[in-house]
Amino acid sequence: MKEEILKKAQKLDAEDTLASFRSKFYFPQKNGGDCIYLCGNSLGLQPNTTSQYVNAELEKWQKHGVEGHFTGAKPWVSYHKNSKSVLAKILGAKEDEVVAMNNLTTNLHLAMASFYRPNGKRTKILIERGAFPSDFYAVHSRIKVSGQDPDKNLIELEPTDGSDYLSTAEITAKIEELSDELALVMFPGVQYYTGQLFDIDAITKAAHKVGAYAGFDLAHAAGNVPMQLHDTNVDFAVWCTYKYLNSGPGGVGGLFIHEKHGQNIEMPRLSGWWGHDSESRFKMKNQINPIPTVDGWQLSNVNILSHASHLASLDIFDQAGIENLRAKSIKLTDFMESVINSSEVLTKNIKVLTPGSSNERGAQLSLYLINHGKSVFEFLLDNGAILDWREPNVIRVAPVPLYNSFTDVVNFVSILEKAIINEG
Numbered sequence: 001m002k003e004e005i006l007k008k009a010q011k012l013d014a015e016d017t018l019a020s021f022r023s024k025f026y027f028p029q030k031n032g033g034d035c036i037y038l039c040g041n042s043l044g045l046q047p048n049t050t051s052q053y054v055n056a057e058l059e060k061w062q063k064h065g066v067e068g069h070f071t072g073a074k075p076w077v078s079y080h081k082n083s084k085s086v087l088a089k090i091l092g093a094k095e096d097e098v099v100a101m102n103n104l105t106t107n108l109h110l111a112m113a114s115f116y117r118p119n120g121k122r123t124k125i126l127i128e129r130g131a132f133p134s135d136f137y138a139v140h141s142r143i144k145v146s147g148q149d150p151d152k153n154l155i156e157l158e159p160t161d162g163s164d165y166l167s168t169a170e171i172t173a174k175i176e177e178l179s180d181e182l183a184l185v186m187f188p189g190v191q192y193y194t195g196q197l198f199d200i201d202a203i204t205k206a207a208h209k210v211g212a213y214a215g216f217d218l219a220h221a222a223g224n225v226p227m228q229l230h231d232t233n234v235d236f237a238v239w240c241t242y243k244y245l246n247s248g249p250g251g252v253g254g255l256f257i258h259e260k261h262g263q264n265i266e267m268p269r270l271s272g273w274w275g276h277d278s279e280s281r282f283k284m285k286n287q288i289n290p291i292p293t294v295d296g297w298q299l300s301n302v303n304i305l306s307h308a309s310h311l312a313s314l315d316i317f318d319q320a321g322i323e324n325l326r327a328k329s330i331k332l333t334d335f336m337e338s339v340i341n342s343s344e345v346l347t348k349n350i351k352v353l354t355p356g357s358s359n360e361r362g363a364q365l366s367l368y369l370i371n372h373g374k375s376v377f378e379f380l381l382d383n384g385a386i387l388d389w390r391e392p393n394v395i396r397v398a399p400v401p402l403y404n405s406f407t408d409v410v411n412f413v414s415i416l417e418k419a420i421i422n423e424g
């Protein structure tokens with residue numbers, strides 16, 4: 001690694017107005033120092049305020065027992081409302097369109113119960129080939145539960161020209177081809193394996209043009225890239241909060257339902273008491289009266305401890321601002337790619353699977369090792385880098401703008417170069 005690249009990184013860090021956010025997180029330790037943590041796309045780091053937020057609710061429980069539902073600045077009965085304003089900013093939604101609840105896959109099932117209702121010829125769901133396993137299982141099983149044949153109705157789109165990722169034109173062409181047989185298009189915001197950022201606007205428009213719904217899995221997009229879910233007319237979206245949103249392992253998930261559907265209380269859904277109008281919730285009248293917002297899809301009372309942990313991280317997002325984070329993220333990922341490309345050893349041995357243009361990717365590069373295997377990954381781990389390995393030969397690295405630095409990028413690439421040179 002050339003000395004001048006490290007100097008450049010140090011200069012970029014000195015100019016970075018978000019650099020101080022790094023100190024708000026705990027870093028795993030290795031060899032007496034902070035790890036180079038590039039795994040925020042899998043499990044975001046813990047903010048050092050999280051325990052305060054969680055402890056506040058534990059204390060409230062200690063002191064007030066069941067009365068905690070109605071006491072303090074954040075009564076448990078309406079606790080889910082505390083995350084709405086920041087989530088709305090991150091996702092480009094109205095507060096009445098977003099709610100944190102359950103986990104991602106559960107929310108996907110709840111959304112599909114409303115948005116996949118096969119009717120006549122219109123029975124198909126379009127996803128991408130190589131979708132995240134949970135999404136594939138969810139969609140496949142939903143088709144089956146609906147009395148349809150998944151072999152005929154689950155359409156998996158793959159690139160035609162041997163490319164590593166789909167073009168928007170290929171996706172919209174397939175949507176047009178399926179036309180009135182298509183019930184739902186279910187795509188990721190950012191693809192977990194390649195890191196590709198899809199054109200949510202174009203996909204949604206194409207789906208609506210043929211009379212299908214458009215839903216998105218934002219597991220790798222929420223907190224990574226800013227979105228405009230309301231203005232792009234997305235029908236529904238789901239996400240988890242333990243990746244870029246740093247809410248802790250298995251943390252609460254999220255659901256977006258566009259207000260045009262949220263306001264429609266006749267929209268079929270799976271219901272529970274928490275989605276019911278709070279005034280008459282306890283009247284036990286057996287009369288269903290859903291809340292006319294996304295909250296009408298809630299089933300259960302709020303998981304307070306998980307939600308408290310979520311709020312700790314959302315407050316940091318609010319201070320940093322998703323647009324500022326994205327601006328740094330673009331620089332950081334572009335910088336990582338340029339440092340990799342400046343090394344002859346690396347360009348010979350690595351193929352970047354992620355699209356090269358910043359408007360087609362978020363904070364991730366998926367590095368395909370052409371001539372080496374898992375031992376490179378193990379060398380990286382031994383030398384203090386934490387990242388993610390995917391079969392057959394892919395290392396996914398996520399330089400996260402909230403807590404990663406340009407120096408992290410250089411240190412990582414230099415260990416990667418050593419690993420490959422060592423292997424010969």
Ligand SMILES: *Cc1c(COP(=O)(O)O)cnc(C)c1O
Nearest residue numbers: 103104105132134192217219240
């Ligand atoms: C991480 C991830 C999930 C995880 O689902 P959970 O229900 O939170 O366990 C699902 N889908 C995608 C695309 C993911 O990246």
